[in-house]
Amino acid sequence: MESEQIDLLINEVIKRLETEGLISSQMQKNSARSTESNPGDKSKDPNQSFNINSGMGLQTISIDLDDPTKPVHRGKPLVDNSQDPEALLALMSTTTARIGVGRAGVRPKTESLLLFQSDFAVSQDALYKEVSQDLLKRMGLFTVNTLITEGKTEYLLRPDLGRSLSQEAKSILESKCIKNPNIQICVGDGLSASAIEANLEKIFPVLQSGCQIAGLSMGTSFFIQNCRVGVMNDIGDIIEPEVLILLIGERPGLGRADSMSAYMAYRPQKGHSDADREVICNIFDNGGTNPLEAGAYAIRLAQDMIKNKGSGVKMKMA
Ligand code: B12
Numbered sequence: 001m002e003s004e005q006i007d008l009l010i011n012e013v014i015k016r017l018e019t020e021g022l023i024s025s026q027m028q029k030n031s032a033r034s035t036e037s038n039p040g041d042k043s044k045d046p047n048q049s050f051n052i053n054s055g056m057g058l059q060t061i062s063i064d065l066d067d068p069t070k071p072v073h074r075g076k077p078l079v080d081n082s083q084d085p086e087a088l089l090a091l092m093s094t095t096t097a098r099i100g101v102g103r104a105g106v107r108p109k110t111e112s113l114l115l116f117q118s119d120f121a122v123s124q125d126a127l128y129k130e131v132s133q134d135l136l137k138r139m140g141l142f143t144v145n146t147l148i149t150e151g152k153t154e155y156l157l158r159p160d161l162g163r164s165l166s167q168e169a170k171s172i173l174e175s176k177c178i179k180n181p182n183i184q185i186c187v188g189d190g191l192s193a194s195a196i197e198a199n200l201e202k203i204f205p206v207l208q209s210g211c212q213i214a215g216l217s218m219g220t221s222f223f224i225q226n227c228r229v230g231v232m233n234d235i236g237d238i239i240e241p242e243v244l245i246l247l248i249g250e251r252p253g254l255g256r257a258d259s260m261s262a263y264m265a266y267r268p269q270k271g272h273s274d275a276d277r278e279v280i281c282n283i284f285d286n287g288g289t290n291p292l293e294a295g296a297y298a299i300r301l302a303q304d305m306i307k308n309k310g311s312g313v314k315m316k317m318a
Contacts, residue, residue, distance in 0.1 A: 119255030126257030144169035148226035163230030181219035184241035188227025192249030198258035206295025236268030266311035
């Protein structure tokens with residue numbers, strides 16, 4: 001859910017609670033002030049206090065926990081009485097793994113638990129949300145579907161259906177797409193819509209200009225909703241490109257939802273498996289394969305595939 005929608009929802013709940021006399025108007029003012037100062041960022045005011053009518057009279061409660069996802073909290077050592085705080089900090093800075101988080105008895109500390117839950121929410125949002133229609137429009141991509149008809153839950157439970165184009169999609173591709181191009185570029189939501197939103201606008205122009213510079217013809221690009229990697233075979237059977245590049249959202253990690261892959265295959269067709277494909281993985285800014293570099297590399301790999309007339313294990317053997 002967008003932060004503006006969340007703000008609207010919160011304000012609506014607060015208004016109703018006030019109308020029913022369950023909270024005082026002071027709370028409404030506090031909340032309004034915190035959203036006004038920086039819309040969407042309620043973490044600006046970590047010590048918000050609210051007057052609540054709990055049934056035992058008016059009580060003031062204060063929320064003293066700041067947003068756990070802020071960088072300042074994410075890298076903070078939480079081990080009590082650490083023997084060597086500097087070494088611990090150095091160790092923690094070498095990894096994104098959750099080390100140095102200490103514990104409260106046998107349980108995780110509240111800070112670590114909240115951070116874990118926030119990061120998990122980011123992954124779930126990426127899985128369940130749809131790629132922005134505005135982005136697809138800007139990129140000039142039309143949408144086709146796989147055999148998934150009942151949304152993301154079915155998509156997650158039935159990978160097999162995400163590997164086949166629907167009958168309607170096949171007819172659309174037959175009528176709209178240029179056949180036998182050197183390079184066909186497709187985009188699929190896969191397991192993270194956020195990954196496509198974060199990287200598509202950066203990688204796509206590099207792929208286009210890469211094709212132009214290398215003298216490779218490009219097919220008609222499009223977007224596949226509820227897409228799995230295996231759908232490349234169906235696309236190959238209809239469009240018959242030399243090389244197919246499928247940009248697709250990777251399974252999100254905890255708090256990392258913007259990682260995209262480019263799966264590639266030479267003359268993809270029915271019966272091909274992952275052994276016939278290549279993957280350029282972990283495409284994201286700041287720590288992954290930079291999308292601009294990944295685009296340039298994908299074109300070089302496509303040229304190798306064309307030269308060797310194969311991809312995956314076959315290309316490695318060649
Ligand atoms: C899930 C996963 C798997 C699962 C796939 C099961 C499934 N049905 O979903 C399993 C455990 C089987 C797997 C196996 C392998 N994987 Co794997 N896998 C991943 C992971 C974590 C996510 C992939 C994803 O989100 N794909 C997108 C979704 C939408 O695709 P999908 O259609 O649901 O699933 C297909 C792809 O995931 C594909 N796939 C998965 N791994 C690989 C690897 C290669 C080389 C290819 C061509 C395809 C492929 O197989 C699935 C079925 O078609 C990535 C990590 C990452 N950062 O991407 C590594 C990753 C892609 N895998 C990797 C590797 C090396 C392999 C193996 C070769 C390991 C091995 N030595 O056996 C095998 C080969 C797999 C194969 N299909 O032939 C590497 C690829 C590195 C590279 N650039 O070559 C990655 C990046 C992990 C890593 N950092 O090392 N993998």
